[in-house]
Amino acid sequence: MRHALCAFSRMMETARQVFEGIKVAEFAAVAAGPAIGKHMADHGALVVHVESYERPDGFRLNYPPYKDNKYGLNRAGSFAICNNNKYGVTIDLKAKEGVDLALELIEWSDVVIENFTPGTIKKLGIGYEEMKRVNPRIILFSTCNQGQTGPHAFHPGFGSHLSSLCGFTYVTGYPDRLPCILGPYVDFVAVGYGVIAVTAALEHRRRTGEGQWIDLAQYEAGVQFMIPALLEYSTNHRVVERDGNRHPFAAPHNTYRCKGDDRWCAISVFNDEEWKALCECMGRDDLISDPRFKTIPARKKHEDEVDREVTKWTSQLTAEEIFKKLQKNGVKAGIVQTLADLFADPQLKHRGFWAPLDHPEIGRCHAEGPPFALSKTPFKIDRPAPLIGEHNELVFEKFLAAGKKAKN
Amino acid sequence: MEEKVKLLKDCRVLDFTNETAFLCGKILGDLGADVVKVEKPGGDESRNLGSFFQDTPHPEKNLYWFSYNHNKRGITLNIETETGREILRKLVENTDIVLETFAPGYLEKLGLGYAALSEINPKLVMTSVTPFGQSGPYKDYKGSDLVLTAMSGLMSSLGDPDKPPVRPTLPQSYMWIGMHAAMGTLMPYYHRGMTGEGQHVDVSGQAGVIWALNHSPSFYDLNKEVPRREGSFITGRSITGAIFRAVYPCKDGYVTYVIYGGPAGKRTNRRLVEWMDSKGMAPDDLKNKDWDQFDIATVTQEEVDRIEDACMKFFRTVTKKEFFEHVLENDMLGYPVATAKEILEDEQLRARGLWREVEHEELGTKITYPAFFTVFSSIACDSWRRAPLIGEHNREIYGEIGLDDSDILRLKRANVI
Numbered sequence: 001m002r003h004a005l006c007a008f009s010r011m012m013e014t015a016r017q018v019f020e021g022i023k024v025a026e027f028a029a030v031a032a033g034p035a036i037g038k039h040m041a042d043h044g045a046l047v048v049h050v051e052s053y054e055r056p057d058g059f060r061l062n063y064p065p066y067k068d069n070k071y072g073l074n075r076a077g078s079f080a081i082c083n084n085n086k087y088g089v090t091i092d093l094k095a096k097e098g099v100d101l102a103l104e105l106i107e108w109s110d111v112v113i114e115n116f117t118p119g120t121i122k123k124l125g126i127g128y129e130e131m132k133r134v135n136p137r138i139i140l141f142s143t144c145n146q147g148q149t150g151p152h153a154f155h156p157g158f159g160s161h162l163s164s165l166c167g168f169t170y171v172t173g174y175p176d177r178l179p180c181i182l183g184p185y186v187d188f189v190a191v192g193y194g195v196i197a198v199t200a201a202l203e204h205r206r207r208t209g210e211g212q213w214i215d216l217a218q219y220e221a222g223v224q225f226m227i228p229a230l231l232e233y234s235t236n237h238r239v240v241e242r243d244g245n246r247h248p249f250a251a252p253h254n255t256y257r258c259k260g261d262d263r264w265c266a267i268s269v270f271n272d273e274e275w276k277a278l279c280e281c282m283g284r285d286d287l288i289s290d291p292r293f294k295t296i297p298a299r300k301k302h303e304d305e306v307d308r309e310v311t312k313w314t315s316q317l318t319a320e321e322i323f324k325k326l327q328k329n330g331v332k333a334g335i336v337q338t339l340a341d342l343f344a345d346p347q348l349k350h351r352g353f354w355a356p357l358d359h360p361e362i363g364r365c366h367a368e369g370p371p372f373a374l375s376k377t378p379f380k381i382d383r384p385a386p387l388i389g390e391h392n393e394l395v396f397e398k399f400l401a402a403g404k405k406a407k408n
Numbered sequence: 409m410e411e412k413v414k415l416l417k418d419c420r421v422l423d424f425t426n427e428t429a430f431l432c433g434k435i436l437g438d439l440g441a442d443v444v445k446v447e448k449p450g451g452d453e454s455r456n457l458g459s460f461f462q463d464t465p466h467p468e469k470n471l472y473w474f475s476y477n478h479n480k481r482g483i484t485l486n487i488e489t490e491t492g493r494e495i496l497r498k499l500v501e502n503t504d505i506v507l508e509t510f511a512p513g514y515l516e517k518l519g520l521g522y523a524a525l526s527e528i529n530p531k532l533v534m535t536s537v538t539p540f541g542q543s544g545p546y547k548d549y550k551g552s553d554l555v556l557t558a559m560s561g562l563m564s565s566l567g568d569p570d571k572p573p574v575r576p577t578l579p580q581s582y583m584w585i586g587m588h589a590a591m592g593t594l595m596p597y598y599h600r601g602m603t604g605e606g607q608h609v610d611v612s613g614q615a616g617v618i619w620a621l622n623h624s625p626s627f628y629d630l631n632k633e634v635p636r637r638e639g640s641f642i643t644g645r646s647i648t649g650a651i652f653r654a655v656y657p658c659k660d661g662y663v664t665y666v667i668y669g670g671p672a673g674k675r676t677n678r679r680l681v682e683w684m685d686s687k688g689m690a691p692d693d694l695k696n697k698d699w700d701q702f703d704i705a706t707v708t709q710e711e712v713d714r715i716e717d718a719c720m721k722f723f724r725t726v727t728k729k730e731f732f733e734h735v736l737e738n739d740m741l742g743y744p745v746a747t748a749k750e751i752l753e754d755e756q757l758r759a760r761g762l763w764r765e766v767e768h769e770e771l772g773t774k775i776t777y778p779a780f781f782t783v784f785s786s787i788a789c790d791s792w793r794r795a796p797l798i799g800e801h802n803r804e805i806y807g808e809i810g811l812d813d814s815d816i817l818r819l820k821r822a823n824v825i
Contacts, residue, residue, distance in 0.1 A: 018599045031622060043595060062670045064705060065627045069647050071705065077626025147783070152756040155736055156672055157743065159622070160642060160654055164664035165743035167751055169655060172566060172576045178640040179662055179745055180566050180574065181654035184622050192587040192619070197782045199594045200439055204415055204787055206601050212786040220762055223751060224431075224781050225583040227475035228458055233748035234776050235461050235471065240748060243577045245554060248458075253554060255563070255572040262636065264573055266558035327549040334555035336573045338564045339628035339635065342618065345559075350544035353615055354629075366629050371585075371615035372592030373541075375522075376607040377599055 017044025018377050022202065023403075025109040026050060026086070027093075027102070027126070029057040031159065031187045032143050032218060033115035034082040036194040040111075041085035042370060042379040048105065048395055049086045049386060052093065056388055057083075067362045073388050074361040080385040084357060084367040088386025089395045099125040101396065107134040108403035110205075111198055113141045117156055118148045128213050137211045139201045143190055147217030159184025159218070166222035167229060173242045180242075189225055190218040251299040252278070252306045255336055256314040258322060264336035265319040267310060267326065275299065277329045282313040355381035412788035414440035419597070422446055422499060423480060424508040427454040428551070428613060429537040430476035431586025432593060433507055437479030438781060438789050441505075444805055445480040449823050451798040461771060467798065468770065474795045476586065478766075478777060482796025483805045484825045487518060491824045498809045500525050505593060506534045512542045522608040531606040535593045537585060541612035551613055553579035560617030565624070568639040581617045588616040642666060650709040653716045655745060656723040662745035663723055663731045667715055669704030676740040677702065680719070683734060689722050752776065764791040799825065 019040050024047040026037045034049060034057070041047040051057050059079040066075040091105075092098040103126060106112055112131060114121055121127050121142075131138045142148055145157040163169055163185040173180040197214050205211055223230070229240040247253040247268070255264045269275050272295070279287045287293050287309060292302045299306050314322055319335040326333035335341060343354060343366070351373065354366040367381045416436060421443040423433035437443040451467045458472035467473075486492040497520075500506065506525065508515065515521045522534045536542055539551025540559075557563045557575040567574040575581075589611045596607050618625075627633040627644055635643050640655035645668075654666050667677060678699045684690035694715065723731070728744035735742045744750065757763065764779035780789040802825055806816055819825045 016599075016603065018595045039591070058670060059623070062668075062673075062704065063623070064644055064647050065630045065633065066647070067630045069631060071647070077630040078623035081623050081626045081629075146756050147760055150756045150759040152736060154739075156739065157741055158666075158668075160666060161664050161741055161743045164655070164662075164745045165751075165754075167578075167746050167748060168576060168580075169664060169745045170662070170747050171578045173574060173639070174568065174571060177568055177571075178655050178657065180568070180637075180639050181642055181664070182566065182576070183624070183642065185620060188619050188622055189583075189587070192584075192591055193781050195591045196435060196587075196594055197784065199591070199598050200415055200787055201784065203594075203598045203601060204413065206598070208413075210786060212784055214785070215783040217760070217782075220757070220760070220778065221781055223757070223762070223778050224587075225580060226578065226748065226751065227778065228472050229578050229748040230752060230778070231471040231475055231775060232459050234752060235773075236459065236463060238459075240578050244574055245572065246577070247554070250552075255554075255558065255574070257572070264558075266554045266563070268552040268554040270552070327546075330550070332550045332552040332555050334551075334558040336558045336563050337561045339561060339621075339625055340632075342561045342625065343628060347540050347544045347546040347612075348615065348618075351541055351612060351615065353612075353618070362630060366625070368618070368625065369615075370592065371588045371612055371619055372535075373610040373612075374592070374596055374607055375609070376605060377596065 015377055017380065018374070019043045019045035022046070022111065023109045024048065024111045024113060025105045026113045027121065028113050028115040030059050030115070031082055031184065032190045032194070033113045035188065035191040036141070036198065037086060037113055038082055038084060039191070039195045039370060040198070042381055043377070044380070047086040048391070049083055049088050050091050050102070050105070051088070051388060052090050053389070054092060054094070060388065072361065077362070077365070080359060080362060080365055081367060083385035084381055085383045086386055087391035087395050088388060089392050090389040093124045093126070102126050103130065103134050104400055105395070106131050106138060108400050109135065109138065111139045111141060111202070115143045118142070118144055118153045132211070137205060137209060139198065139205060139211045139214070141194065141198050141201070141214045141216065143194055143216040143218060145218050147220065148215040159187035162186045162218055162222065166219060167226045168222070171229065171240055171242050174244045175242060186218055186222040190216060190221045193221040193224070246303070249296060249300070251296065251303045252310050254307055256307070256311050258314050258319040259317055260319070263319045265314055265322045266334040266336060268332045270332070272296070274331050278326065278331050281325050281329050281331065282310070284309070284313070357381065357384040359384035360387065412784065413786055415787045416441035419504045420444070420502060421505040421507060422503050424506065424510070425537065426452065426509045427457055427472065428582045429507065429509050429586045429589050431583055432535065432537070432589035434476050434479055435587065435590035435781065436505070436593065437792065440788060440792070443480040444801065445477055445482045445796055447482060447484050447798060449484045449486050449825055451484070474775065477795035479792050480796055481793070481801040481805070482799065483802050484799040486824050487520065489822070489824050491819065491822065493518060493520060495806070495809070495824070496520060497528055499805075500528050500532065502808070503529065504531070504533065505597065506532060507537070507589070507593070508535070509537045512538055512547050526606055529606070531600055531604060533593060533596045533600060533606050533609065535589055535609040535611060537589050537611040537613065539613040541615070542610040553581045556581040556613050556617050559614045560620065562617055562620050565635050565637050567637040569637060573637055580620070581613065584620050585611065585613045585616040588619065645704055646707060647705050648708055650707055650712050652712060653719070656720055658723045658731060659725065659727045661728050663728060663742065664745055665719060665723065665742040667704070667712060668741060669702060672741055673704065674699045674702060676742065679738045679740050684718065684722050687722070687725065689718070689725070691718050694718055766791060766794050768794055770797065
């Protein structure tokens with residue numbers, strides 16, 4: 001009886017998280033590697049982020065924002081948002097003692113994440129073979145622009161460049177203007193696929209005890225989001241062109257100016273029923289029977305006029321008013337939300353998406369929760385990103401010693 | 409070489425998703441899961457979206473359907489009939505994962521919500537994907553690609569400053585949602601292996617697309633900065649507020665080149681000037697510039713404009729191919745702005761064996777697909793089968809629960825399958 005109660009109260013205290021007991025060493029910098037470790041840390045993994053004082057994570061050094069625009073290794077927002085709930089250590093991989101220490105950490109780990117240029121870890125003395133020697137069950141996850149093999153394997157690059165090579169840039173913008181850049185867009189495609197790949201490898205190891213090496217090319221991950229355009233070209237010999245907000249069979253389908261400074265709403269109408277509902281919301285029953293707008297082909301043909309009529313209405317109201325009014329009447333509408341809007345979004349608040357954290361140098365800041373809620377193994381965000389070298393003592397003395405003890 | 413393991417081959421997935429989350433089941437299918445796409449009798453409406461094979465509008469020729477229902481089998485089932493519901497309950501006994509995109513509350517009303525299904529099969533992992541989530545003030549609101557690109561914040565930084573904000577013309581939000589749904593499904597599936605426990609996953613489409621914003625939320629979070637759309641320019645690299653051009657017209661299209669700091673950026677800038685100089689196009693101030701002292705965070709807009717002006721003139725004289733070859737050979741940062749054509753022709757992707765010709769026997773042709781999303785040393789990630797025809801595997805799947813051909817005929821006539 002006593003035994004059962006103990007087990008029950010333990011269960012009530014903390015639900016087991018998905019990656020509980022999993023230890024991750026991250027020899028990775030900037031976004032595409034560290035954000036994978038962040039997802040795992042949010043779900044219970046013990047994640048150690050490795051840098052060195054000689055070469056701190058690029059997100060600490062070369063990328064604003066810094067808190068209050070004051071530069072500092074521990075003041076970088078991009079580093080903070082990719083590394084919450086982790087432990088931070090410094091190892092000089094150029095020194096022999098550093099390599100030995102790294103191998104000790106790898107021995108302790110279940111998963112290693114790295115995003116150097118291919119071949120670098122081997123040159124440093126911590127290649128996959130060395131890792132397997134100290135830890136035969138290790139899962140090594142390598143991610144880079146082009147992959148570990150092939151004629152362009154060694155070519156370095158950042159997400160903003162690769163997003164263009166993947167085709168995203170070309171399809172974004174207006175046909176009579178230059179394409180628009182999406183920023184380092186593809187980085188987080190690789191993050192999503194990266195978590196999927198590592199989870200699959202953990203499942204494989206659970207079943208067989210076998211580790212493995214994963215080679216994720218961010219380019220190939222990005223291509224997954226382009227498949228319809230690839231099929232369009234290979235079967236219909238047509239390149240998908242950028243076309244503003246136009247949609248081949250929906251009208252109106254655009255962003256419309258609203259009351260306020262650079263405020264916009266999005267309205268997408270796919271059928272006659274939605275068009276009727278929109279006209280009623282606009283108080284423009286006259287448009288329902290207007291032959292220029294009566295059918296989908298007619299609205300497509302007179303799309304500029306449709307947009308003008310809609311703008312007459314939207315420009316008098318706030319984006320929030322339009323969003324709610326249309327949604328309540330069955331029209332698919334939204335606000336073109338800015339970052340300020342996102343932090344005030346009641347739906348995201350309801351989901352606990354922005355997790356508050358207190359960082360010793362930045363102060364109050366927020367981490368992003370996962371885009372899904374797991375009913376029995378919820379995520380937990382309770383520690384800010386580490387200061388550089390913050391957990392050297394804890395990790396090298398306590399964690400590694402505890403790991404050795406558990407093994408013996 | 410050892411044969412790779414089809415990791416999820418014993419994992420049965422029932423996939424009730426619409427176009428917003430097709431990719432979720434496809435990813436599980438890539439890893440070998442037996443994914444069964446369930447459509448309404450006669451086929452889903454989503455077979456009419458986007459383009460068609462040879463521009464022939466037909467539910468069996470839909471390219472979007474092909475793209476993201478690849479690696480699935482297919483059945484038809486009408487769960488709005490009692491017989492249909494009974495069949496589903498029977499199927500769930502041997503199902504590991506259910507994926508669905510119905511409006512919140514719809515399945516509960518039919519008696520098929522997570523609570524009911526997990527009673528039949530306690531180990532079930534059930535993933536529910538909706539535009540905004542299962543609960544909360546927006547739970548009943550409808551989404552479209554445009555709406556979710558707007559509500560996620562992605563759109564506020566896309567487009568020219570003098571024009572309305574834009575979405576990528578090739579819809580992207582459903583890819584972000586499907587990928588994150590796959591992540592949110594595989595994680596509890598792994599947990600189930602560890603503990604035997606199933607659970608319910610509530611995916612928010614809006615939140616799924618927010619992850620496309622990268623690190624940019626920190627601009628507002630730390631300094632209350634709200635980035636605006638700057639067309640082909642990158643913002644947020646400098647504390648002076650300078651913006652940097654990221655798309656240049658070239659001889660036959662566009663290239664992406666960005667003036668960067670850091671070791672790779674400085675190397676790239678130096679080598680670009682050498683390349684310009686070899687063509688007699690490098691201005692003196694660029695030739696004499698000490699790139700080691702160049703600091704991207706504190707550079708002024710005026711200086712950036714001067715450098716970019718020279719780049720603009722130079723890139724107009726090179727082709728995409730020349731640019732690509734030059735950056736590859738010289739270890740510089742930059743890529744051409746590729747179209748689908750160039751992706752399919754890319755020598756790296758070919759050398760990696762990414763492409764797979766897949767037989768579409770009913771169309772009398774083969775279509776090229778990417779075969780994998782990553783390369784594992786021990787797990788097979790591959791292209792196994794083309795997307796299903798309407799009800800293509802009814803006999804196979806319904807045979808498993810003891811229905812014979814005459815039952816199937818009866819169910820078909822009653823509009824149950």
